Amino acid sequence: MPDQEKLVIMVTHGPDDPELATIPFAMAGAAVASDVDVVMGFQGDGCRLVQKGVAETVTAPDFAPLAGLLDSVREFGGKLLVCAPCVKSRGIEEELVEGAEVCAAARFVAEITSATSTLVY
Amino acid sequence: MAATQIDQELDARGLLCPMPIVKTAKAMKELPAGAVLKLLATDRGSITDVPAWTGTTGNELLEWHEEDGTLVFLIRKAAD
Numbered sequence: 001m002p003d004q005e006k007l008v009i010m011v012t013h014g015p016d017d018p019e020l021a022t023i024p025f026a027m028a029g030a031a032v033a034s035d036v037d038v039v040m041g042f043q044g045d046g047c048r049l050v051q052k053g054v055a056e057t058v059t060a061p062d063f064a065p066l067a068g069l070l071d072s073v074r075e076f077g078g079k080l081l082v083c084a085p086c087v088k089s090r091g092i093e094e095e096l097v098e099g100a101e102v103c104a105a106a107r108f109v110a111e112i113t114s115a116t117s118t119l120v121y
Numbered sequence: 122m123a124a125t126q127i128d129q130e131l132d133a134r135g136l137l138c139p140m141p142i143v144k145t146a147k148a149m150k151e152l153p154a155g156a157v158l159k160l161l162a163t164d165r166g167s168i169t170d171v172p173a174w175t176g177t178t179g180n181e182l183l184e185w186h187e188e189d190g191t192l193v194f195l196i197r198k199a200a201d
Contacts, residue, residue, distance in 0.1 A: 033146035
């Protein structure tokens, strides 16, 4: 068996761009379903997607609804890492969905350098 | 040729990319090795998604066809 694959998916678009907000979740869903370890990293307005109640408001045409994808990623053990300064500047540190972990740049670097591949949206 | 025995059917009709694959993966976790899952889907992306998924996960796509607009896939679970 090959070594366990790991995919890091960086998300920088928020609810204002439903398609680019949803595509990384669709990729993450397909990856966890394919037995790939997934770490999603949320920076900039991407942080809004893991603010409680926001995922439920985002749907892109012809994609599965974002909230269901988020649930699937969590159910399959995908990690959600959120940029500390990004949530602080938006005042949403205490409003993140269950499982979201606030972290700083070095943690993102550690996840990315240990991954098989990284996607940036 | 004898018909393939179906152990479980999964109705993913109406679900959009990538949920048919996500539901399939979830259903397969509950099945023993060698069991056959019949997946019904309407998302046309499944035509390429299912073979890609079986290739990645080591499960076997036995066959697929279309019936009245529904895509039907027979997938055998790989040995652990």
